[in-house]
Amino acid sequence: MSESPAPTLPPEPAPESTGTTGVASPAPPAPVPAPARGHSTARSLVRLWPQVRRVRSRLSAAAVVAIAASSVGLVIPLVLKWIVDGPVAHRDPGGVWLGALYLLLLGLAEAVLFGLRRWLVARPLAGVEARMRGDLYRHLQRLPVAFHDRWASGQLLSRGTTDLMLLRMFLAFPLTFLLVNGATILIGMAILLAQQWTLGLVLLAPAVPLMVVCAYFETRYSSVARRAQDQVGDLTTVVEEGVLGIRIIKGFGRHRSQARAFRALAHTLRGTELAKARLLAAIWAVIMTLPELAIGAALVLGTLQVADGTVSTGTLVAFLSTALALRWPIESIGFLLAMTQESATATERYFEVMDEEEEQETPEPARNPSGTAAAAAVSPGAAPTAAAVPGASSSAAGLRFESVAFRFPDAPPSAPPVLRHIDLHIAPGETMALVGATGSGKTTLTALVPRLHEPTAGRITLDGEDITAIPRERLRSLVAVAFEDPTLFSASVAENVLMGAADTAGEAELRRALSVAQAEFVHDLPDGAATQVGEQGLSLSGGQRQRLALARAVVGRPRFLVLDDPLSALDVHTEALVEAALRRVLADTTALVVAHRPSTVLLADRVALLDEGRITAVGTHQELLRTNATYAWLMSATDPEETANTGDTGAAGAAGAAEDPAEAGARTGHPPNASGASDTAGASDTAGASDTAEPAETAVTRRTATSASAPAPAPARTTTLAAAPERAPTPAGHAPASVPASAPAEKKDR
Numbered sequence: 001m002s003e004s005p006a007p008t009l010p011p012e013p014a015p016e017s018t019g020t021t022g023v024a025s026p027a028p029p030a031p032v033p034a035p036a037r038g039h040s041t042a043r044s045l046v047r048l049w050p051q052v053r054r055v056r057s058r059l060s061a062a063a064v065v066a067i068a069a070s071s072v073g074l075v076i077p078l079v080l081k082w083i084v085d086g087p088v089a090h091r092d093p094g095g096v097w098l099g100a101l102y103l104l105l106l107g108l109a110e111a112v113l114f115g116l117r118r119w120l121v122a123r124p125l126a127g128v129e130a131r132m133r134g135d136l137y138r139h140l141q142r143l144p145v146a147f148h149d150r151w152a153s154g155q156l157l158s159r160g161t162t163d164l165m166l167l168r169m170f171l172a173f174p175l176t177f178l179l180v181n182g183a184t185i186l187i188g189m190a191i192l193l194a195q196q197w198t199l200g201l202v203l204l205a206p207a208v209p210l211m212v213v214c215a216y217f218e219t220r221y222s223s224v225a226r227r228a229q230d231q232v233g234d235l236t237t238v239v240e241e242g243v244l245g246i247r248i249i250k251g252f253g254r255h256r257s258q259a260r261a262f263r264a265l266a267h268t269l270r271g272t273e274l275a276k277a278r279l280l281a282a283i284w285a286v287i288m289t290l291p292e293l294a295i296g297a298a299l300v301l302g303t304l305q306v307a308d309g310t311v312s313t314g315t316l317v318a319f320l321s322t323a324l325a326l327r328w329p330i331e332s333i334g335f336l337l338a339m340t341q342e343s344a345t346a347t348e349r350y351f352e353v354m355d356e357e358e359e360q361e362t363p364e365p366a367r368n369p370s371g372t373a374a375a376a377a378v379s380p381g382a383a384p385t386a387a388a389v390p391g392a393s394s395s396a397a398g399l400r401f402e403s404v405a406f407r408f409p410d411a412p413p414s415a416p417p418v419l420r421h422i423d424l425h426i427a428p429g430e431t432m433a434l435v436g437a438t439g440s441g442k443t444t445l446t447a448l449v450p451r452l453h454e455p456t457a458g459r460i461t462l463d464g465e466d467i468t469a470i471p472r473e474r475l476r477s478l479v480a481v482a483f484e485d486p487t488l489f490s491a492s493v494a495e496n497v498l499m500g501a502a503d504t505a506g507e508a509e510l511r512r513a514l515s516v517a518q519a520e521f522v523h524d525l526p527d528g529a530a531t532q533v534g535e536q537g538l539s540l541s542g543g544q545r546q547r548l549a550l551a552r553a554v555v556g557r558p559r560f561l562v563l564d565d566p567l568s569a570l571d572v573h574t575e576a577l578v579e580a581a582l583r584r585v586l587a588d589t590t591a592l593v594v595a596h597r598p599s600t601v602l603l604a605d606r607v608a609l610l611d612e613g614r615i616t617a618v619g620t621h622q623e624l625l626r627t628n629a630t631y632a633w634l635m636s637a638t639d640p641e642e643t644a645n646t647g648d649t650g651a652a653g654a655a656g657a658a659e660d661p662a663e664a665g666a667r668t669g670h671p672p673n674a675s676g677a678s679d680t681a682g683a684s685d686t687a688g689a690s691d692t693a694e695p696a697e698t699a700v701t702r703r704t705a706t707s708a709s710a711p712a713p714a715p716a717r718t719t720t721l722a723a724a725p726e727r728a729p730t731p732a733g734h735a736p737a738s739v740p741a742s743a744p745a746e747k748k749d750r
Contacts, residue, residue: 041218044344045170047351051132052171055124062120063176069113070184070329074191076106077321085314121172129168136160136350142358145452146409151353154237155230159353162232163346170343174336181329181336188326195319196311202298203323206290210330214337217283221338224279226345228272235265244536276338283334291330295323359451359472396464398590399426399449399560404458406444417456418444419613428463431591433604433621435634440610442594443484446562449592450479462560477502480558484565484594486549488537493522493548494529496537500552513555516581518574519547542569547578554585561591567600579603598635607631 052059079102087095140148140156193200242249242258249255302319305311404422407415418441426432436442447453448460451467460467467475480500488496497513498505510529514522521544525531537545546569553561567575579599586603595601601621609617609624609631617628624631 041222041340041344044347045340047347048167048171051128055128058120058124059171059176062117063179065113065117065120066176066180067183069110069117070180071187072106072110072113073325074184074188074322076103077318077325078191079103079106080321081314081318083314084317085312089314117176121176125168125171128171129164132167132350133160133164136164136353139354139356139358143356144359144454145447147356149408150410152233152237154235154240155233156353157240158229158233158236159346159349163229163349166339166343166346167350170339170346174339174343177332178336178340181332184329185326188322188329191322192319195315195322196302196305199298199302199305199319202301203291203294203326206294209290210287210333213283213286214333217279217334218337218341221276221279222341222345224272224275225338225342226348228269228276229342229345229349231269231272235269238262238265280334280338283337284331287334288331291327295320295327298323396461398428398430398463399592400424400461400464401445401448402458402461404445404448404455404460406441406448406453407456408453417613419448419455422458422615424608424615424618426590426592428590429587430606431586431593431604433593433595433601433607434610435595435601435607435631436610437634441613442610443564445610446481446564446592446594449560449562450476450481477556478558479560479562480553480556481562482549482553482564482566484568486537486542486545486569488533488540488545488548490532490535492527492530492532493525496533496548497529497551497555500554501556505555509555513551516554516578516585517547517551518578518581519544519551522548543571543574546570547574550578550582554582558589561586561589562593563591564594565596565600566593568596572599575599596634601635609634 079099083096083099086092087099136159189200189204192203239262242262249258299320302311302316306313306316401422401424404419405417406419407417411418422445424432434442434445444453448455449467451472454468462470462475462478470478489499494510497510500513501509514520514529522529522531533539533548537548540548546566550563550566553563553566567578570578576599579602582603591604593600593604595604595607598621601607604621606618607621607624608615609628611630617624617631619627621635625635
């Protein structure tokens, strides 16, 4: 009597092109690291020891109990021999009933022992699986963003589900029964040889062929098992993308082509599973045939010996019963080896992720393209300089980029860096707008501040402190981010918003953040802020998700705020309301805002133009409109060559389109009239353009202020970073006049 094996879970397939013209096939999944050459099943499984060590006492006890149960099973043939040679031969009914009682008690003992074995391993192995899954999830949270950019999500999901389930099954069944069955075979063969050594040698004859077959099977099956389990992750990725992209699939009517592509992937998996089945069928055929032939030969030889009188009938019955009791341990070898190979592959896949290096608190000093350490880098053990101590120097305060460069880790060596020679200073309380064409590196630059990516050269400081010297937990409490693509979780609105605040934040902070983001629609939801938003917040509109993401960024009152085009999904009226509330938040923080529209740019004190990975100009919105053709083109869709050819006239026209009447009057020397427009006809045209370009509330707010400054001196044709003007406080609603670069910039009174 023995335990029946737990069924193995079939792996899942990998995406491949359907090869059909006009059929959209899923994109190939991200490549997965190939298993190392010289793969060893034992070496892979030994890596599980740190997890198994915690439950080794229970596993050892379970193994001992299982060996005892198998040994009890081997005693049954000896009782049969006693019954046949004793009570049966002497026609003693009482002895037969006594022997039957012995057999019943032995059977019950075997069943109880096997049940005890299962009880001993069930709970601790479930705990091992849960801990390994938790370790994997925690490790994934600490891996750099570059890792997640490389790996398909389905590959990670399959490692955290299917692979860990295979490992639990291996620890529960094959690990124990490879030992138990091995011990059972050794004990059984010893009993057989003791009973009749000539018949025992007959049963030992298939041992060598079986070893050769098992070695061949292990080599072939491990390769197929790895391919099948990689296809699990690939197909999981395709299914996940199909579910998340169901709106696109339905919107373009591609459900049939997607179904055909999926069937092609499933067919690929089917082929891999059939290859596994053929290997299993072959080894099972060999493993079952050879022992059966040996038992048949032993039966014939034993019958002849009984006829000759050299062996008693009871001995032959006991011998054959023992041989039959060993049949299952021998025949299960193929099944146990198959599960062991799948578990070794699952272990390799699990540790491929766990071996990835986590984010370092203090990375190695960044190096510039020439290979020498960046001059501004601060080594972990070096004494801090005056600029590295908060408050030691006013020029070091705020957010500063010093000779920053960045290249993606997996970029080819010949590829140019995404960012290079970034030098930028955002003074405390200042808002800097970051403007650039699509693909210029704006989002990448903002991702460097919370250390989602590490600069490959230079350094970034917050109030003079290198961000690499700040523990990540504290850094991300100082810096709040709102990305262009808002991500919400399957939780309530309140939980999503308060994710950006300390654990002590409550209802007051939530209401304030929702008010700033103009997200009062939350109060109209069925359960208010307790409403579950569903996976990725898809039950909400794009603008609603973006406002909740903005509320999450401002709820914690961060010292530094990084916003990546946070208002792109809003209508102009909602945008104007959000901007009005956001100005009050920006007055108390140092902010870097990626902007694509003039209305967002007007939130900032200064603007930095990012072009092909470099900061090419810094100044106020009006200054750059007048002096930089690229910026004027980005803000007004004017052809940059045409702007350059028309000279100051074209640039001034673009600048006038964004100036308010009061500022235009100050710049031209004409005071504004009662309507808020310049006395000149040109200024009247400018006011009209301004009314068209700005949201209503923003335009009204800006026109209520009067200018008290003299006309600003005409800046150079291009304001570069080295000469970036920093500003003194100016009246609300007006662009500040240029001041010497040495003067600290302050927040204008909004």
